Amino acid sequence: xxxxxxxxxxxxxxxxxxxxxxxxxxxxxxxxxxxxxxxxxxxxxxxxxxxxxxxxxxxxxxxxxxxxxxxxxxxxxxxxxxxxxxxxxxxxxxxxxxxxxxxxxxxxxxxxxxx
Numbered sequence: 001x002x003x004x005x006x007x008x009x010x011x012x013x014x015x016x017x018x019x020x021x022x023x024x025x026x027x028x029x030x031x032x033x034x035x036x037x038x039x040x041x042x043x044x045x046x047x048x049x050x051x052x053x054x055x056x057x058x059x060x061x062x063x064x065x066x067x068x069x070x071x072x073x074x075x076x077x078x079x080x081x082x083x084x085x086x087x088x089x090x091x092x093x094x095x096x097x098x099x100x101x102x103x104x105x106x107x108x109x110x111x112x113x114x115x
Contacts, residue, residue, distance in 0.1 A: 007070035008038060011062045013084055014075035015041035017049050024075035025051060032056070040065045042072075 010031060014024035024041070031039040032052035041049065046060040059065050062072060074084045 003070035009065070009067055009069035009071070010036065010039045011042050011059075011065060011069045011072040012039065012075060013042040013062070013072055015043050015049060015051075015058055017043060017047040017058065020049065020051070022075070024073075025049065027073055027075055028056065038067070040069065 012024050012028045012031070014022065015028050016022040016025055019025070020029075024043075028039060028041050028049075029051040032054075041051070041056055041058040042060070042062055042065075043058045044060060046064070047058045048055055049058055050056070062069055074081065076084055
């Protein structure tokens with residue numbers, strides 16, 4: 001659970017390049033205001049936005065982030081949530097037909113098994 005409570009990298013999926021009132025932008029800005037230097041915005045196509053008074057690079061996927069990420073915050077509308085998996089692959093995987101949800105990250109050794 002350390003990766004959840006003390007992440008060493010946070011990806012915020014759903015940051016807008018045009019509308020800074022979107023939930024992803026607000027979450028990104030708040031994490032930056034807390035002094036986190038390991039926060040990365042993710043949006044399809046990548047780009048740049050302004051958050052916490054500075055310009056921030058946005059990545060087209062979690063895999064494109066140059067460092068390991070322990071936690072992803074998905075801040076997109078529910079109807080688009082299934083498409084978020086395309087932005088996170090191969091960062092996590094759910095074993096096929098598993099009776100328990102065993103999430104594992106390929107880029108890190110942290111694992112969490114959920115009942």
